[in-house]
Amino acid sequence: MKKKNQSNAGTKKKNQWKAWLYLLPAIVILAVFTVWPIFNTVRMSLLNGYNGMEEIGGRTFEFGFSNFVSVANYRGFTNCLGNTLLLCVITVPISTMLALLIAVALNSIKFVRKAMQTIFFLPYVTNSIAIGMVFMAMFTMIGGSATTEPQSIGIINSIIEAFGGTRINWVNAGSSKAANMVVLVIYIVWNALPFKILVLLGGLQGVNKQYYDAAKIDGTSRFRTFWRITVPLLSPMIAYVVITGFIGGFKEYSSVVGIFGDSMGPTGDAGRLNTMVGFIYDSLAENKQGRASAAALILFAIIFVVTMINMYVSKKKVHY
Numbered sequence: 001m002k003k004k005n006q007s008n009a010g011t012k013k014k015n016q017w018k019a020w021l022y023l024l025p026a027i028v029i030l031a032v033f034t035v036w037p038i039f040n041t042v043r044m045s046l047l048n049g050y051n052g053m054e055e056i057g058g059r060t061f062e063f064g065f066s067n068f069v070s071v072a073n074y075r076g077f078t079n080c081l082g083n084t085l086l087l088c089v090i091t092v093p094i095s096t097m098l099a100l101l102i103a104v105a106l107n108s109i110k111f112v113r114k115a116m117q118t119i120f121f122l123p124y125v126t127n128s129i130a131i132g133m134v135f136m137a138m139f140t141m142i143g144g145s146a147t148t149e150p151q152s153i154g155i156i157n158s159i160i161e162a163f164g165g166t167r168i169n170w171v172n173a174g175s176s177k178a179a180n181m182v183v184l185v186i187y188i189v190w191n192a193l194p195f196k197i198l199v200l201l202g203g204l205q206g207v208n209k210q211y212y213d214a215a216k217i218d219g220t221s222r223f224r225t226f227w228r229i230t231v232p233l234l235s236p237m238i239a240y241v242v243i244t245g246f247i248g249g250f251k252e253y254s255s256v257v258g259i260f261g262d263s264m265g266p267t268g269d270a271g272r273l274n275t276m277v278g279f280i281y282d283s284l285a286e287n288k289q290g291r292a293s294a295a296a297l298i299l300f301a302i303i304f305v306v307t308m309i310n311m312y313v314s315k316k317k318v319h320y
Helices: 002-045 052-056 066-073 077-108 110-125 128-139 155-162 177-205 210-217 222-250 254-263 276-285 289-317
Strands: none
Touching: 002 066, 002 289, 066 077, 066 289, 077 110, 077 177, 077 222, 077 276, 110 177, 128 155, 128 177, 128 254, 177 222, 177 254, 210 222, 222 289, 276 289
């Protein structure tokens, strides 16, 4: 018996070495491209005025927190942070609610469900910059000046005027920040819907139909069935899409570039719609890696706090 146990232990130990050997390539790749960059980002953020090119030239940098002070004092930081927070607060609830309603509707229309799933999923596999350029074309007025009529007022303004409304300067020079934000919100919500619909629809298809049968027998209204059965049973998926939505929202950048280009704002007001990720890229472009690293850690801290709050609320509201 003792020999048998020793033999089993030896076999298990041998299999463990094989497992580690198989995992070694993935571990090395993760260490080089994920773990080390994280440690290096923390290191650069804590070196005052860090510049990679100057470090190669032999310059040494003192340990300190001046990079974080530089981020906080930078004139565009509050604008970037405010834009990021505003986009998250507006787009995540809207996209989640719309995705939930669309998923419920798709789940009840069985004969075209697969075709509609494909249609709704198309934006998810389309390049976000290309989508942004399409949105820009839809909202942009082409040509014209203060005294002359534009050659084209854009698809959206054409629709507005067809219903008796007045055209709006959405993204051109002289447009208001509120109009710019409306365009961004529409784009981000539309771009975020496919993934959320897919997750929620998958959850709906796993719900036990007996709950709905019992509700029908009791004569429960559709709204009450939705609020008392569908939402609680889908709460784990809803919590998941909300958390991932906030994480994605705080990393928003490509939508602004897709619509407004590298200027991150309409002509004549560059940087107006810059985000935290855009702020980090701008710092890197200026060879201020220390400031960029500090901004990245600040963004990480904000995402971490918001995620922890979401998870705390989820524990109380989610029904598993």
